[in-house]
Amino acid sequence: xxxxxxxxxxxxxxxxxxxxxxxxxxxxxxxxxxxxxxxxxxxxxxxxxxxxxxxxxxxxxxxxxxxxxxxxxxxxxxxxxxxxxxxxxxxxxxxxxxxxxxxxxxxxxxxxxxxxxxxxxxxxxxxxxxxxxxxxxxxxxxxxxxxxxxxxxxxxxxxxxxxxxxxxxxxxxxxxxxxxxxxxxxxxxxxxxxxxxxxxxxxxxxxxxxxxxxxxxxxxxxxxxxxxxxxxxxxxxxxxxxxxxxxxxxxxxxxxxxxxxxxxxxxxxxxxxxxxxx
DNA sequence: CGGATTTGACCTGCGC
DNA sequence: GCGCAGGTCAAATCCG
Numbered sequence: 001x002x003x004x005x006x007x008x009x010x011x012x013x014x015x016x017x018x019x020x021x022x023x024x025x026x027x028x029x030x031x032x033x034x035x036x037x038x039x040x041x042x043x044x045x046x047x048x049x050x051x052x053x054x055x056x057x058x059x060x061x062x063x064x065x066x067x068x069x070x071x072x073x074x075x076x077x078x079x080x081x082x083x084x085x086x087x088x089x090x091x092x093x094x095x096x097x098x099x100x101x102x103x104x105x106x107x108x109x110x111x112x113x114x115x116x117x118x119x120x121x122x123x124x125x126x127x128x129x130x131x132x133x134x135x136x137x138x139x140x141x142x143x144x145x146x147x148x149x150x151x152x153x154x155x156x157x158x159x160x161x162x163x164x165x166x167x168x169x170x171x172x173x174x175x176x177x178x179x180x181x182x183x184x185x186x187x188x189x190x191x192x193x194x195x196x197x198x199x200x201x202x203x204x205x206x207x208x209x210x211x212x213x214x215x216x217x218x219x220x221x222x223x224x225x226x227x228x229x230x231x232x233x234x235x236x237x238x239x240x241x242x243x244x245x246x247x248x249x250x251x252x253x254x255x256x257x258x259x260x261x262x263x264x265x266x267x268x269x270x271x272x273x274x275x276x277x278x
Numbered sequence: 279c280g281g282a283t284t285t286g287a288c289c290t291g292c293g294c
Numbered sequence: 295g296c297g298c299a300g301g302t303c304a305a306a307t308c309c310g
Contacts, residue, residue: 131283133302146301150282160301283308290301 106175109164127151127179129159140165155180 130150134143142163149155156177164170 130281132304134283134285135300135302138299144300279310281309284306286303286305288301288303290299292298292300294296294298 108173108175109170127157137162142168149179151181 128150129147131145131147133146135146136143140162142165144160144162147159147161149157149159157179158176160174160176162172164172
C-alpha cells in the first residue's frame with residue numbers, strides 16, 4: 001500500500017487517526033519494514049550470486065542435496081572443525097547446515113535474536129524437544145543445552161544447542177541420530193521463530209523481520225516445489241505481499257491491548273480538543 | 279496437578 | 295590411577 005492510501009472508515013475515525021502522532025509513528029514503522037524488506041531481498045540476491053551452491057540448495061531443499069553439499073565441505077575436516085567452519089560461514093549467510101553422513105551428526109547454525117536469553121536457546125525444526133541437561137564447556141562461556149526428542153520416547157535423536165563463542169548472535173545446533181517417526185503435530189512447527197526452521201528438514205526456510213517488536217515472517221517452507229529464493233525475493237517486493245504485510249501488522253496491532261489502549265487515549269484526547277467548550 | 283525445565287551430582291571416556 | 299571435560303540423571307522447582 002502506498003503512503004496516503006488508507007481505506008476510508010465509515011465511522012470517520014481514520015482522518016482523526018491520521019493526524020495523531022501514533023498513526024504517523026505507524027506509517028514510519030511501515031516505511032521501515034518496507035525498506036528492510038527491500039534490503040533483505042537485495043541481500044538474498046547478493047548471497048545467491050556469490051554462493052552458487054546456496055542457489056542449488058534453495059532450488060532443491062532436499063536431504064540429499066544438503067548431504068551432497070555438506071559432504072563436500074566436511075570431507076577434509078573433522079566434525080568439530082566443520083562446525084566451526086559453518087559457524088564462520090554463517091556470519092556471511094543467514095544460516096547454514098552441515099551433515100556428517102557416517103555418524104548421522106548434523107550441525108546447524110542459525111542466527112538468534114540478540115535479546116534471546118540462554119534459556120531461550122532453541123532452534124525450531126518442526127520436532128518437539130525436551131531439555132535434559134545443560135553444561136558449560138571449556139571452549140565456550142555460553143552453556144550448551146542438551147535435548148531429546150520428546151515426541152516419541154523411543155526416538156534416539158539428540159540435539160545440542162550452544163551459542164557461538166565468537167559470534168553470540170549465532171546458535172550452533174548439533175543433531176545426532178535420525179528420527180524414527182514423522183514430525184510432531186503443527187504445535188511446534190507452526191511456531192516458526194527468528195531462527196527460521198520449518199518443515200523442510202534442517203534447511204533454514206523462513207526469513208523474519210523484527211521491526212519494533214513486531215515480528216513479520218516470510219515462510220519459505222510453504223513455497224511451491226521448485227520455487228527459488230529469488231522468486232521469494234521477488235514476491236516480497238510485490239504489492240500483494242506488501243498488502244498482506246500491512247494487513248498482518250494491522251491485525252497484530254488490533255490484538256495488542258497496549259496499543260489499543262494508547263489509540264483509545266489518543267482518540268479521546270482528539271475528541272476533547274475538538275470540543276471548544278470543554 | 280502434571281508436564282517441562284533447571285541444576286547440582288554423578289558417570290564415563292580419554293589423555294597423561 | 296588420576297584428573298579433566300563432556301554427557302546424563304534425577305530431585306527440586308517452575309509454570310500453565
